[in-house]
Amino acid sequence: MHVVYELLYCIVLNHALWGLRPWWWHACNVCLHAACCALVARACVTVARLQRPFAALAALLFAVHPVHTEAVAGVVGRADVLACIFFLSSLLVYHRPTSGKKGVWLSVFLGALSMLAKETGITILVLNIAIDFYRCWPFVKRSITAWKIEKKCTGLSVRTFKVLVSLALLVCLRLALLQGTWPSFSPQDNPAAFHPSFFVRLMTFCYLAAFNWWLLLCPWTLSHDWQMGSVPLITSGWDPRNFLTCAAFGALLLLCYRCIADIETHRHTPAVIGVLLLVVPFVPASNLLVTVGFVIAERVLYIPSVGSVIITAYGVQLMWCSKPGTKVFLVVGLAVLGGSGIARTCRRNIEWKDRATLLRSDLVSLPQNAKLHYNFANFLRETEQQDHAIKHYKEALRLWPTYSSAHNNLGTLVSGVENAEHHFLQAIKFNKHHVNAHYNLGKLYKKSGRTNKAIKMLEKCVMLRPQFVQAHVELLTMIPELEKRKVLSKLVQLEPNNWEYYVLYGNWLREKGIIRIALKYYLEAMRLTFKTRNIESLIRGDLISYRSAALMLRRQGQKSRTLQLLTRWHTWRRGWPSTAAAHMYLRDWRLKIELEGRVQIYSKAVNPIKSTKCFDHTQLVIEVGSVNQGNQIRQEPPLFENSKDNTFKKSVKENLSSGKTNSAACNIKTCKIKKRGPSLTSQIKTIHNKSEIGHKGKRCSMHRKEKNSQGNNMIPKFKAPLSEHILIKTF
Structure with a gap:
């Protein structure tokens, strides 16, 4: 879901400005990371109360930390970077000296934006209340002992009420976006969460929390995927990894004791702020409260690393001020720490160059990860x-x-x-x-x-997936x-x-x-x-x-x-x-x-012969010259100009009187005349009649024989019924 919310902030603008060119996407991520570094330096000065040189040191360590490579080099990690920006902005707005009613609501709004970018961003509201309570504790204690509520305590209660109500509403909104249910995961995503034994789950989750802290202190073994066998389950109390868990939680308890002891004097404010920034944002991803869909994820350490660098910078500040003789060793140690962080970050960025390089490097670090082998096999199959x-x-x-x-x-x-x-x-x-x-x-x-x-x-x-089109x-x-x-x-x-x-x-x-x-x-x-x-x-x-x-x-x-x-x-x-x-x-x-019908009619007028046999003139005269109406015969006007051929007329009358109109078919040889019909791609073209331009009409060979045999008995010429004919030009 956080990818959908991320589109609301930066991806749409990034795509509108530069399209899908990868260089600009990475440049945008680097710019956002630089903005986070500036906010870290500001928070170290105004909230954590570090001295300015050591606040700059904390920001520098945050900038070159190798564990941030996944969040900055990967486009998907932009959600974590954006969440950190809104997280620190909400922190600075809430705890600024001139903050009033509007500052509280603005801080809540920025916290909501941080939650929309990444679910862990909602912890900023809890963190603001904890820091506010830490700062107002002397007034709270005085009000409790004197049975009199001071003005500072009244303001604290009002701010706490506003923030808690906003927190409840935001949690309800987040659940509504998930349709009232938590996300479901499989054993492949988080094997420890599905183990039947409570003690196995507890020991494994505690070890995972300690291991995440170890990645912040010594980020040497890094991977983009820690699932499926990367971290074996702790099934026994004698497992050596339990000693690392005890050491980590022991150090954390010492820091918490220091914070509690300093709650009245406020002498070690940077340590208190650093512990709160380290612990509170990491709790939702620790599997101790809710089950998450990963074992270890380096990108979720982006915000908790702020608390880690604040604690480190505050330790250097204490040694620098209390033991001046150790300044040379501190400078050398910080130079080695910064140089090693830069070298490891550069190497990790090279490994993130493309998919094949990333998978090969992670397989070297985690050869027991089944999912890495599976993803690498998918890449090999595609190639x-x-x-x-x-x-x-x-x-x-x-x-x-x-x-x-x-x-x-x-x-x-x-x-x-x-x-x-x-x-x-x-x-x-x-x-x-x-x-x-x-x-x-x-x-x-x-x-x-x-x-x-x-x-x-x-x-x-x-049935399993109704939207599966290929099925x-x-x-x-x-x-x-x-x-x-x-x-x-x-x-x-x-x-x-x-x-x-x-x-x-x-x-x-x-x-x-x-x-x-x-x-x-x-x-x-x-x-x-x-x-x-x-x-x-x-x-x-x-x-x-x-x-x-x-x-x-x-x-x-x-x-x-x-x-x-x-x-x-x-x-x-x-x-x-x-x-x-x-x-x-x-x-x-x-x-x-x-015009299609008319074209066919006109084409019949130009080429009336539609069969493969020729008809004699008797048939032509019978067809168009007279009409048989019952027993009477109605004579039509002759079609010939010259009607001197009495023998021809006489034969026609005899045929009509005898009723043999169909017996006049001549036994003439068939003429090989090819019938040509109109096509869809034909064009209409008008030409002059052949009789007008001096060309003789076509006659069959049998007619020419009769002409030679009869001598002067010539067939009369037809009278042209039209001056122009419309022909179809075929292609």
């Missing part, structure tokens, strides 16, 4: 080093046999169906809610032909046709911006004959692809969706709707922002659609 990846997966399983994720990933690499199935089943055995193991096992069953088992595993995967896609290829509609609807619902699922749904609806809804999904797919047309893609989704819709409409014989769809596709493809331009384009295509 196509399969053999080395299998080796580290097996090492992770040797260190942690119940590591379900390692079983699952190893199953994807091993050869043989039986070996892969064994590892997938082991992953499901140790973690019944492992979604990826169910999915991979379902794909394995599908590949080996066990369809029923594959469907069962994929349905289990969908729905795999199910779509195996379930019956009647059940596919439900899966397709779920895919469209899960990813409404994925055009491929709309095309799949449209194809299914087209096969079922639901044309109208199928066209709707095709059009939506086209709209989505044009919405993301600026993104480079190897697949033209708009062309695929348009082709599917056009083929469907063409099979239905809806040519006008096909042209309309083509118009819409052209309009979307060109991406015209102007409505007028799109309107003109649509009107142009609408005009072509309206």
